[in-house]
Structures are given as structure tokens and as C-alpha cells.
Amino acid sequence: MSILLVGVSHHSAPVGLLEAVAVSEVDRDALTEELIAGENVDEAMIVTTCNRVEVYSAVDAFHPALDDVVNLLSRHSGLSVDELSRHLYIRYSESAAEHLFSVASGLDSMVVGEQQIIGQIRTAYQSASEIGAAGTTLHRLAQQALHVGKRVHTETGIDSAGASVVSVALDRAAEILNASADAPDAPASRRLDGRQAVVLGAGAMGGLAVAHLGRGGISHIEITNRTPERADRLSEIARDSGTPATAFPLDELATAVARADILFTCTGAVGTVVTLGEIHTALARRGDRGPLVICDLGMPRDVDPAVAGLPGVTVLGIEALKADPATSSAAAEADAARTIVDAELTAYTQAERMAGVGPLIGQLRGRGGQVVAAEMRRLESRLPDMDDKVRDEVANTVRRVVDKLLHPPTVRFKELAAQPDGENYAAVVRTLFDLDRDVEEEAS
Secondary structure, three states, rough: OOEEEEEEOOOOOOOOHHHHHHHHHHHHHHHHHHHHHHOOOOOEEEEEOOOOOEEEEEEEHHHHHHHHHHHHHHHOOOOOOOHHHHOOEEEOOOOHHHHHHHHOOOOOOOOOOOOHHHHHHHHHHHHHHHOOOHHHHHHHHHHHHHHHHHHHHHOOOOHHHHHHHHHHHHHHHHHHHHOOOOOOOOOOOOOOOOEEEEEEEEOOHHEEEEEEHHHHHOOEEEEEEOOOHHHHHHHHHHHHOOOOOEEEHHHHHHHHOOOEEEEEEEOOOOOOOOOOHHHHHHHHHHOOOOEEEEEEEEOOEEHHHHHHOOOOEEEEEHHHHHHOOOHHOOOHHHHHHHHHHHHHHHHHHHHHHHHHHOOOHHHHHHHHHHHHHHHHHHHHHHOOHHHOOHHHHHHHHHHHHHHHHHHHHHHHHHHHHHOOOOOHHHHHHHHOOOOOHHHHHHHH
16 A cells, blocks of 8 residues: 655645635545545545645555546546646655655745644544544554654754744845934834835735734734735734734735835745736835835745836845845754654655565465465375374474574565565565465465
8 A cells, every 4th residue: 555645735836726726624524535435545634724735545556546636626626637737746655755744844834844734734634534534554654744743843943944034034124124214223123113014925924924023013014815814814913912904905015015115925826926017006106215125935936026126126035035144044954854854754664664564474474384284284194193292293393494494584575675675575575485376286
């Protein structure tokens, strides 16, 4: 049994497609049950967040199972298979496990290091277990992923990695604004006094931006998002924390930017969100308000690259921010997390290979027992008057000989099976010991 992953996330798809594919808590069980009701998927688990939908399946055959999962997502989303497939990523076997371990560690999140995903994976596994969709294979995978996530968050400082990029971006923005206002030495808690900001995107990164802006003393934040309800919710959270904030429609972006000193954007969209025309319009309405700093933390970038050439505009991009010395420690923590993921993946794959050969070793030993029994029946048919004590001694002797002959290849087989190409040795052992042949044929 191997793991098949079919997923779509902020890395592979635009926001609109993610919204179409999104799986609610109510839909998840029904979709999972539909998947395992077919002939090609034995176990299934669906991990769903605001930025990803990933279907993990335990399968015997890759292509039939892949077709089942893609067709399921197509029916659910209302998108054609062709349209959906362009944005899907597919992982199999060890690669699927590696991806889930990275996700659990926060390495694949919009905000690197965020911990919420661990709870979402746990919920996905529990949901699958409750409806009988998660068997031995997915149990081992999910439990190992949760273990990896906990270990990464305990042994590294990955939790602060994503937040540090946001913090550095807003620190640099404040330096630029205060330098233009002859106030470079403003205290950290008040460095954004009198300033206004626009936050485009109400996901995890947007939430971090709002929190850091509030701690910097920002006077007012305007928040927008493709989904208005999420912008409303984030503005409510900001107000509850003591930061004046309001939500506005996305199509009024240019008007809001005209009132702002900082535009922070991280939408997760694939393609340009902030156009050259919108910033031109905003600048024309600003009058003598001063410089505009745009913090573009989108991956890929949200802002048209031509915007950086406009007078009075500074664009701080994600690549430049990651190269900043202040974020180097965050990069080191991410590297440490990847080291843990790699080590845990090696241990997991070795254990899976051993679990896979266990039944074959049992079959090999059972075959040895069958040989002993068959040969003893053959001996008894020739020597029916053999004494019981002699019979037992002969049987024990033959059994010891068989065990000793099988022990070295069994030990070596276990060692070889733990290697990356270990599955090849199963076929060799089956052929060498003729395990598919009826032992009675040899005894006759």
C-alpha cells in the first residue's frame, strides 16, 4: 500500500480556484466516504484549510486512484478536470510523506512556521478515523506527521520565522517614512504615529501585519480582501486590540491607498493584484502626502513590478526582505526545521519498508515450517512404526536445520529492505524461495 497525495494550495492556484475547491467540515466526511466507496482507494484523509485542500489516499495502483481523486475534486468544485489539473500537485509514496511532514512543520504555509496547521491535520485524521476511512497506512502517516510538527516547533525557532519577515518589512517602511519626516529616531512603539496603512489580504500574513502595525502605533488601518467577510473579521480583531481599523471593498483599493502611507499586501493570488494603473490613480489623489511604501510579501508577488519605478514609491519585496540580515536567523530556523523533516522522513520510510516486508518474512518462515511438516509426513509414510520419541527428535532436528538456514538470509533481507531500493528485494526473495509454489508439490 502506497500514499497518493493530490493537492491544491496558495502555491499552485489563484484565490478564485481555491475558493471553488474549498472543502467545508460538512462536506469533508461525505467526500471521503465517496472516495473509499470506489474500488481504487482503500483509505483517505482530506486536509483542508483556507489556503489548501489536500487528499491523502492509501492505494495499490497509482493511475486508477489518481483518476478517482481528481474526478472527485472536479465534481465538488464544478471545475473541469482539465482546468483543475493545471493547478494540482501530485506526490506519491515517499514524496507524499515528505510533503505532509513539511506542511505539519509550517514550512509550506503562507506564514512560515505557523502552528495552526498541526491542529488542522489532527482534525483531518480524527475525522477520517471516525468514519472508518483511515486505516493502518494513514494512521502511521498522520501520527508521524504530527510528531514531526511538534518536534520542529519544540526544537527550533520556526514559529517566529514568518513573523520576522513581516516585522522587518514594517520596520523598513517606518525607517523610510520617518527619514522623510526627519524623525529617524522615533521609539519603536510610536514609530508609526500619525500614519495610515492599507492591508490587502486577510489571511495569516495579513493578520500578522495588522498586529505589528498596531504595536507600531499606526493611527488607522484599512483592510480589504477578496472575501469581504474575512476583511470584516480582521478589522474587528484589530479594533478589539485597540487599533482603529475598517474594512473596504477591493475595487476601492486606489482610493484607500491615496489616504495611506503604507500598503501591505500578501494575498496568495497567482498573478498581479495591485496594478500600475491603480497606484498611478492613488498617487494622483495623494497631493503632498509624502512617500508611499509598499510591502509586497506575496509569493508570487502581488504588485506589478513597474510600480517600483514610480516617483515617491518604495516597494519592499519578499526576496529583498529575506536577504536582510535581520531575517537571517529566521532562515536558519527554517533550515533546522528541514533537517528535522529529512531525518524523520528517513526513519519513517525505513519503518514503512520494514512493515512492508514483515508479512513476506512471516511467509518465508511459514514456508520453512511447511517444508518440515511435509518432510515429516513423508518420513512417517515410509517408517510407520517409528517410535514417537525418535519422531519428535527427528522433527526438532529438521526444524533447527531449516531455522539455521533461513536465519542469515532473513537478517540480510531486513537490512536490504530498509534501503531506498528495498522493495526490489521482496521480489527476489519470493522468486528464490519459490513462495508462490505449493510446498506439497515438492514433497510428493
